[in-house]
Amino acid sequence: MIIGGEKLKLTEEEKKILDGKQGKGNQRAMELLFALANVFEAERFISIHRAHVALSAQLGDTVFAEQLVEGGSECKITTTTNPPWDVKYLSKYFSVSNDELSLANRSMQAYKKIGAVLNYSCIPGLGDNVPRFGEHVAFSESSATPYVNSVLGARSNRESSISALAAAVIGKTAEYGFHFDCNRAGTILIRLEELDLRTPFKWGILGFYLGKIIGNEIPVFQLKPSVYPKDEDLLYLGAELNTSGAVSMYHIVDITPEAPTFQKAFRGNKPKYEIAVKEKDLSETREKISSRGGKINLILLGCPHYTIKQIKEVATLLEGKGVAQEVALWICTSYSALELAKRSGYFNIIRKAGGNLVADTCIDQPCWKTFETGLGVTDSPKCAYYRERRGQAFVIKDIDECIQASIKGEVE
């Protein structure tokens, strides 16, 4: 018997779902939404029209998706998905165990059966699934949630892979947290006036550094006037804030839509405290989280997925050069950026130099275990952080140094 929270009021239909009258799958999904609603003292559920699910081809979220499918659930709204790995393409290059292969296939099957859109990309906010300003959504994926909240001004809580899927099959989410204006105000001030933030790598290091310090505050960034962050910079910032910490919302004064002015970013409140970040903080952070240099066997880029702009940059750096023989260079990207790279000629340049582009694939997958005996290089702290668990050490460098390393076969 489920007892309602003190504040939560369920509609007749919602009660029926919780009682299992719409099938076991929807009941299980609703139980999770119900638990969240109670914890965060929501008074009601609100309808949503899109979701993004952090499909991972790992066991946890796969099992949940299978439970819902077996219980008869189906996505009621547009629901895009994160990348697993391109089983057909990468199996030619790498050996994986039968268990690993079958788990990836099981996962893709489950999300197909539940009616998700199989775009397999971790940056849906850039093209496949773009919420409008003020739209209520349920987006999981640490690269995606801060982006749609902060950059697009949509409203999503920090959904997990399974809570976003639960919201997708019910078509609703509990109204709490970032769904309310008052909870979206900046709480602390981060002064970046001393920093020349020119590359996604540097924004990523900044995000990783701050995520650890600020926990779940909502930072408001004040930039040096000459700095203008690109999409990729903002993707890296959000992904890292949400990896080393649990930050799913930030503002940048005069850049992001809810921060046209300093005062509006804080919605009239005073910052609790402020931090001025120095170049030294970033270099020390990189030192601390990066492994030491040496001979390498892998350059792994695309966490979050590389955009067409970043692919072009790699093509420019690699044109007329060659990746060292003992080294593999892999770039993970979306299916659409891969297609654009082919049309625009970047794909051929990178292939000619010995590099590889692959769509539908995440860096945190078993296909990369081939390289685990050696040292890797990446421009993404998030990539290094999750690869650590699978047993490969990574050196974290900016993109030009990553490409230099791929040519030399070693890194400082």
Added chain:
Amino acid sequence: MNKDIIIKCRKIIKGIGRGTVIISSDPICFYLVDPRTGVLIEKNHSLEGQKIADKILVFPSGKGSSVVQVDGLYDLFIHNHLPSALIVKNIEPVLVSAAFLVNLPLVDQVEDEFITFIKEQDNLSLEVNADKEEIRLI
């Protein structure tokens, strides 16, 4: 503190867990716990190298991206290395989901005074009864 004392808490995920206490001063990402041993492996973490399996884990909050927390805890579940209950200070949705999937008792809203008390004890054992919203010394 009196051994019979009962501390109130708030239920987030139901269930009852018993075990010795382990306290983390840093947020936790369960993906960086080795599922085969239940030992936390994250570099520079206050619990690096320590086993969290079968313990009452007291920690400030979850962290890490939206999928790995769920998969991390599920991996501990299938290897029988879950903590026996979680006591958290700042709750966030991803942690709720992860504990929901594996039916791991999870509570919050425990008085700071009690947390300070348990920090000062060695080898303290607790029972966390999320159903009754109570914690007691055992």
